[in-house]
Amino acid sequence: xxxxxxxxxxxxxxxxxxxxxxxxxxxxxxxxxxxxxxxxxxxxxxxxxxxxxxxxxxxxxxxxxxxxxxxxxxx
Amino acid sequence: xxxxxxxxxxxxxxxxxxxxxxxxxxxxxxxxxxxxxxxxxxxxxxxxxxxxxxxxxxxxxxxxxxxxxxxxxxxxxxxxxxxxxxxxxxxxxxxxxxxxxxxxxxxxxxxxxxxxxxxxxxxxxxxxxxxx
Numbered sequence: 001x002x003x004x005x006x007x008x009x010x011x012x013x014x015x016x017x018x019x020x021x022x023x024x025x026x027x028x029x030x031x032x033x034x035x036x037x038x039x040x041x042x043x044x045x046x047x048x049x050x051x052x053x054x055x056x057x058x059x060x061x062x063x064x065x066x067x068x069x070x071x072x073x074x075x
Numbered sequence: 076x077x078x079x080x081x082x083x084x085x086x087x088x089x090x091x092x093x094x095x096x097x098x099x100x101x102x103x104x105x106x107x108x109x110x111x112x113x114x115x116x117x118x119x120x121x122x123x124x125x126x127x128x129x130x131x132x133x134x135x136x137x138x139x140x141x142x143x144x145x146x147x148x149x150x151x152x153x154x155x156x157x158x159x160x161x162x163x164x165x166x167x168x169x170x171x172x173x174x175x176x177x178x179x180x181x182x183x184x185x186x187x188x189x190x191x192x193x194x195x196x197x198x199x200x201x202x203x204x205x206x207x
Contacts, residue, residue: 031139032139032140032141033137033138033139033141033142035141035200036139036140036141036142039141039203044202044203045141045203045204046206047140047141048140051140
């Protein structure tokens with residue numbers, strides 16, 4: 001079965017805080033498709049570490065401000 | 076891909092069953108039909124892929140990391156049908172079953188592999204990749 005990822009993110013909030021950046025604009029700056037940004041925002045896809053850093057760099061914030069993992073779920 | 080494979084297989088079965096009216100099914104000439112159907116399916120897949128890519132607006136058709144992961148997942152999962160078909164064909168060859176059935180089991184395995192892989196890719200696009 002498809003389990004939803006435990007990784008959550010604040011991409012939607014960050015986009016609006018950065019001049020209401022569109023999903024298409026973010027996708028272009030990261031170098032992925034808009035569908036991938038939609039899937040990440042809806043927690044249907046966990047990006048690679050490299051893509052996660054690229055997204056954080058677009059917003060100019062640390063990785064932890066974009067992606068979150070619940071405490072006590074390391075295993 | 077799934078549609079082309081399924082349509083190709085449907086056409087093939089219809090042609091073979093149509094010829095089998097008067098003779099035993101294992102006596103029906105199938106090899107040329109099978110090769111033409113496989114060749115046609117490959118050409119149709121390429122042509123459709125190009126047509127869809129040209130007709131799609133914006134970044135549809137552009138592939139990124141997620142597309143590649145979903146493609147790999149679908150192909151990997153679809154391989155199971157090929158493995159099972161290969162094992163079935165191996166067993167049938169050892170049991171000296173008629174060549175007609177061995178060839179058709181292998182062709183069916185290719186079709187099922189293609190259909191399963193495509194369906195899993197569509198599910199992965201809509202609901203996300205499974206996590207392990």
